Amino acid sequence: MDEKVLTRHFGVEGVFRIDVYRGQGGYAAVEKALKQMTPAAVLDEVKRASLRGRGGAGFPAGVKWGFVPQNIPKPRYLCVNADEGEPGTFKDRYIMNHNPHLLLEGIIIASFAVGIHAAFIYVRGEYEAVTLRLEGAVAEALENGYLGKNILGTGFDLDVAVHRGAGAYICGEETALLESLEGKRGHPRLKPPFPASVGLFQCPTVINNVETLSNIPFIVQNGADWFIKKGLPKDGGTRIFGVSGMVKKPGIYELPLGTQLRTIIFDHAGGMKDGKQLKAVIPGGMSAPILTADEIDLPMDFDSLAAAGSMLGSAAVIVIDRETSILDVLKAVVKFYSHESCGQCTPCRIGTAWINKIVKRLARGEGEQDDIDSIIRLASNIKGKTLCPLGDAAALPILSICQKFRRELEGYLPHA
């Protein structure tokens, strides 16, 4: 691709400082939105741009914004989901570290479009350096009149606070994030009602991922049509793919939606490391069902991956080589979800722990004949039955591994 969008300024030294960022044209989108457009016009443009959520669920951002009722006498809130807990994902860390002002611009424009005057950036607790950088950027933006009261003299007020999480993957789920922001355990809420009507402190709330919001300034500056051309008609823009695992060049790669997975792994990420052979790929963060080495000839967009029985998710590509035992992969998957289960609902709390116990036993060489069928049965009893999507996030990968790599897993059972 000829022109980067989100990562455009990553190479510019010091662009996390507002003076450098402005020198690169930063905050021009805020000026345009607040001074030349109406909130409705901004909302419209974002809707037309077909910007789908970059956190994992892929819900269209403009549609989500449109759900927020405008005529209720309660404050509205924006929560920026910077929890980035999906294993394999690190793109938001890059954005916040290298270009925090880009995110702030997106926050300001989004808040303007929806009539929001208080935004919280929920950053995962481990990102301490990122938190400091964000706080610095917020202070600079405030000093320079892009935050606070009467921004750029337009009468629009907005306060942004950076809020640290404390080590819980579940807090990346939007309703658990709200609970955590309210100072409670990260227990997801029943939906309906949805956050757009009953969210933070029971007020209408928009929750958007860091990367999603970072696209907003570009949509405002260049228009929806431009954005769509960067990607696909129903899936506008670029994505920052994060590649990790057994590749030569792990890292972030900003590419148009629809780029082939094979291209991402073998061209951009340099192919397999140390001459190893490809065994499997997890295409969209650990919660995305696994693909075999034969299944990587597909475009990386929401619909194509869904059709292939997986998901684009957080666009985190984890590359697994043939020397790695699939049991070790399963072990890591199952250990993770069991550790991160919030414990509220029966199937996830007990199911993930039970599967974890079986897999650990298998790994100790104490497997029994029906173990794989048990894992499949238990994962099927979790799937679709839990209070929040973590249940499916656990069950689908487990089921895909057991289904696609059954033969190899059976090698760990006692021989009949």
Place this chain on the structure above:
Amino acid sequence: MSPEYSASLRRKIDEVVARYPKKAAALLPVLHLVQREVGCIAPEEERFVAQALELRPMKVREVVTFYTMFLRRRVGKYHLQVCSNLSCSLLGAGPLLDYLQQKLGIGIGETTADGRFTLSTAECLGACEQSPCLMVNFDYHGQLDREKIDRILASLE
């Protein structure tokens, strides 16, 4: 006997609380501040925070025990958290963890006798492009191998 908390901590707490429409919402950031100063969140700290935010101590403990970053007991001067998630495992986190245990002479969850190092595992740290990774307190170190681990440990007094 209730411990003394510094005036600067109390000031920071007030600043943080002011950012939220409800006091209780400041709980996580406040716990981070207290843990940074005290080293852990023991019952005394729970009560202190509960009082500052007008919460029952039980609510504080519910939160402290839910989130992995809040420690109920002090750890060593350097808390080494080795990522044990998938990308890091693929690139050898397991053997490196064994190496660390052997080199420090402690198991997972334990602290060296001189109080310098505590060793834990962590789930995905969000730095998978640098696998295998560990955090020393909150400093990220990636692309680990034995030599790099040796260098890191040597640099920590």
Place this chain on the structure above:
Amino acid sequence: MPKIFVDDRMVEVAERLTLLRAAESAGIPIPHFCYHPAFAPEGSCRMCLVEIEGLPKLELACSTIVKEGLRVRTMSPKVVEARKGVLEFLLAEHPLDCPICDKAGECKLQDYFEEYGLFRSQFKEAKEKREKKFKLSRNLILDRERCILCTRCVRFLNEVTKTEDAGILNRGIHSEVGIYESEFIDNNYSGNLAQICPVGAITDSDFRFKTRVWFLESKESVCPLCSRGCNITIDSHPGHPRTVRTRRVYRVRARQNPDVNFHWICDYGRYGYAYLDEDRENKLVWKRGDRETRLSWDEAAQILTEKIRSLVHLRKNSRIGIVLHTNLTNEELFLADRLFRKGLGVERFFLADPPPGKGDEFLLTADRTANRRGLQEVGLPVQGADLKALSGFDLLLIFGHYLAAATSPADMKNALDKVETKALFASHKSGLDSLVDFIIPVPVIAEKSGTLTNIDGRVQPFVAGLDFDGDGLPEWRALLDLAKELKVDHKYFSPLSSQEAVYRALQKEIPFFK
């Protein structure tokens, strides 16, 4: 009123109900653990998942609101499989404690397993080991291995008592219910926690290991220990061999009444049932000097009637004094008024009641009698128990043993020795026993039928739940018998042959009771 289809059956249900309540109202139960009608839906047990036509995933019955035309299946293969799944998960980490668990026989996990499960366990791993005797309060013990984390207990303490004593600690499979340090639960409603726990996780040491619930007979009654009139269920051993105690009542539980006590009773009422069995009067005796003769009621009634009649002939009606209490039923107070005041012209009525206590802001009232409002509405004029006045009577009919506490035994003896004839109608032994001539045992509220009027003016009918073992009889029957013997107001009293008939008369004559 929306029309919905439950398992192909059309049902018309109230608006804005959840599917679970709507199905229940149509007689179709949907299994659940965490749902409780007193709290907002929790949605965490996942047991109430049902199939709704047109929706791809199973939905929670406890939180789905009914809509016109909704079609739901509660027993389709998908639903049955989901239920088995939840049961399997719960039982996997549940200890096999049934043989030693108090909840056996009234445990939802057992009940649902029998109805929806009946599979062999396929759990081969080591179960999580947890604390099995964690003290929650003076009476309550938490077994964390049995706990299914429905959070009803936590929500009760947050939303009903608002004491916020309990919470959930840790995360995932390590989640557990806890309290803060040793700040034990200490409020007047803690006993409800053992009742709402769907399994045997929270047990009550008052009941622990005492008996098995299938030996118990459950009867409905009304609690008489204060003027709230909470609806209760009394669990007793009818005739079965007593295992630990000699008493027959093992437990009192809250019974739902949305207008009086909702789903709760206070601990004072819950644990205060010893009076039902302890220190009961059961022999009807006539004492003359050193002699104590056992009589039947008919015999005693004849003697008493004689004495009353002779005083009336001598126009000494004013020499008859009546001591009452407000644990008498509406019917009994009404009959006392019509017989003694209207019929016999007795002028002085005294009130001797259990002393008041401290009320709380919820159910327990300061007034520790059941029917003070009933007395007010019947309109019988009473005065406080005045020893000097009492000593001036020739005949005293004392209802209730509460007079004994009015003063010192010596002063009481002094006063009562001056009265020629004293008849005591009491349920419990007291210091009065040695001071009176006639002791007529009477049943307690749980052992008779009638109506009571609570502090809010609500008239509550109740029916005898326990058998009355004594020689005596309910006060209302005694009063009717005396009326017939005395031939007072024959036309009025003779049609009154049952407690219901008395109540109908009461309703006819006093507008409040209509």
